[in-house]
Amino acid sequence: MAQKLTPRSVDDSAWYTDVVQTAELADYSPVRGCMVIRPYGYAIWEIMQQYLDQRFKATKHQPAYFPIFIPQSFIQKEAEHIEGFAPQLAVVTHGGGEKLEEPLIVRPTSETIINAMYAKWIRSYRDLPVLYYQWCNIVRWEMRTRLFLRTMEFLWHEGHTAHATAKEAMEEVLLILEIYRKLSEEELAMPVIPGRKSESEKFAGADATWTIEAMMGNRWALQAGTSHFLGQHFAKVFNIQFLDEQNQLQMVWQTSWAVTTRLVGALVMVHGDDQGLRLPPRMAPIQVVVVPIWKSDEERSQVMPLVERITGELGKHVRLHVDDRPDLTPGFKFNDWELRGVPLRLELGPKDVQKGQVVLARRDLPAKQNKSAVALDGLLPEVQRLLGDIQRNLYEQALRFREENTYYPATYEEFAEAVSKGFAIAHWCGSAECEKKMTEDTKATIRCIPMQQDGKAGHCIICGNEAKEKAVFARSF
Numbered sequence: 001m002a003q004k005l006t007p008r009s010v011d012d013s014a015w016y017t018d019v020v021q022t023a024e025l026a027d028y029s030p031v032r033g034c035m036v037i038r039p040y041g042y043a044i045w046e047i048m049q050q051y052l053d054q055r056f057k058a059t060k061h062q063p064a065y066f067p068i069f070i071p072q073s074f075i076q077k078e079a080e081h082i083e084g085f086a087p088q089l090a091v092v093t094h095g096g097g098e099k100l101e102e103p104l105i106v107r108p109t110s111e112t113i114i115n116a117m118y119a120k121w122i123r124s125y126r127d128l129p130v131l132y133y134q135w136c137n138i139v140r141w142e143m144r145t146r147l148f149l150r151t152m153e154f155l156w157h158e159g160h161t162a163h164a165t166a167k168e169a170m171e172e173v174l175l176i177l178e179i180y181r182k183l184s185e186e187e188l189a190m191p192v193i194p195g196r197k198s199e200s201e202k203f204a205g206a207d208a209t210w211t212i213e214a215m216m217g218n219r220w221a222l223q224a225g226t227s228h229f230l231g232q233h234f235a236k237v238f239n240i241q242f243l244d245e246q247n248q249l250q251m252v253w254q255t256s257w258a259v260t261t262r263l264v265g266a267l268v269m270v271h272g273d274d275q276g277l278r279l280p281p282r283m284a285p286i287q288v289v290v291v292p293i294w295k296s297d298e299e300r301s302q303v304m305p306l307v308e309r310i311t312g313e314l315g316k317h318v319r320l321h322v323d324d325r326p327d328l329t330p331g332f333k334f335n336d337w338e339l340r341g342v343p344l345r346l347e348l349g350p351k352d353v354q355k356g357q358v359v360l361a362r363r364d365l366p367a368k369q370n371k372s373a374v375a376l377d378g379l380l381p382e383v384q385r386l387l388g389d390i391q392r393n394l395y396e397q398a399l400r401f402r403e404e405n406t407y408y409p410a411t412y413e414e415f416a417e418a419v420s421k422g423f424a425i426a427h428w429c430g431s432a433e434c435e436k437k438m439t440e441d442t443k444a445t446i447r448c449i450p451m452q453q454d455g456k457a458g459h460c461i462i463c464g465n466e467a468k469e470k471a472v473f474a475r476s477f
């Protein structure tokens with residue numbers, strides 16, 4: 001029998017860890033707080049990487065690579081930046097058996113080392129914009145960790161751009177946010193709310209942070225990607241200047257942005273069920289798993305040639321895997337691939353061969369509603385249609401779930417109740433005191449001030465003063 005998962009309804013957190021480990025996405029490492037990403041989990045990350053790489057390059061961004069070590073003095077240059085990151089830094093004090101003259105920081109993010117280089121490279125308006133990004137690992141010392149969602153070391157890309165004007169930099173922030181929104185909604189089938197972070201939640205050293213926020217299956221929020229408008233904070237401390245067209249010295253305007261391997265955890269959290277993972281087809285390393293069914297050598301010799309023909313035809317168009325492990329029953333294999341979230345299973349036995357058909361089983365629908373027999377002629381278009389349907393259905397299920405668990409409280413009492421059950425959307429006056437009180441009272445935070453507002457003024461849900469904008473409030477990871 002396959003390993004039993006803790007039911008989601010019993011303990012969401014134990015369920016999550018069970019799924020991540022038994023589906024072989026990741027495992028705990030001998031180093032506390034770090035995780036090992038296993039090939040199946042890494043394959044999902046690679047699909048995200050490929051998607052993003054294409055979009056970044058299509059919008060004229062260039063990949064580069066900067067060192068993992070940052071001189072301690074660099075990190076200390078920007079006051080807010082060091083204040084924000086100081087508690088999480090890993091510091092190298094010795095190298096080659098000797099004490100270092102200046103300690104090195106293992107990068108918690110690379111603004112400082114990259115901007116030190118930009119100061120050297122950027123001279124004139126002709127050098128702008130600079131649109132670089134890098135794929136790398138990041139270390140932020142964490143005590144309370146959770147596979148993918150919060151670990152001491154994780155993988156990401158970080159974009160760092162420099163522009164001649166604030167307007168161009170702001171356009172860049174929103175261009176990237178839109179790429180992240182599309183990745184989340186169209187590829188991960190995960191609806192998100194794009195918006196601005198409050199002052200207290202923004203990136204340490206940014207003028208403003210833009211985010212996409214998603215609701216996980218336990219009704220908490222997950223910050224799924226961020227795009228920062230850095231203004232001229234780093235330009236000033238690293239002295240990144242250029243001569244404009246009038247030959248005047250100007251400071252650059254900057255952005256930085258990232259999504260991380262936590263998105264793999266988000267996929268589990270948003271779509272998973274008691275049987276395990278459910279992957280949207282566009283994110284699935286295996287979109288179709290073929291399970292040949294036979295009891296005797298004779299049956300095997302009927303089934304396998306057809307399996308080969310089908311894999312030859314479908315394999316060019318979909319990511320496909322044939323499970324021909326001889327010593328396992330079909331039932332075991334079905335459970336195994338359900339656990340791993342493969343969107344579509346193709347079953348093929350001797351009876352199907354006689355009828356010229358296969359049986360297709362969808363992962364996104366409950367058992368008994370999820371199977372259909374499909375004639376071999378026209379199999380490919382039917383497989384493609386079903387994959388498209390599964391992708392849409394998972395998105396719609398997630399959206400419905402978010403809508404069912406989003407509240408519009410009228411009083412602070414209702415509000416406190418709402419954030420214990422899901423998202424609350426309410427007016428906020430913008431004051432940090434209100435935000436702090438709310439967090440102390442409810443453990444929720446302001447996830448974002450959504451870009452889409454209805455334009456109606458109202459009263460702050462916390463203090464009752466006039467408020468122009470609504471915010472999304474929730475517990476979060």
Ligand SMILES: [Zn+2]
Binds near residue numbers: 461
């Ligand atoms: Zn208020």
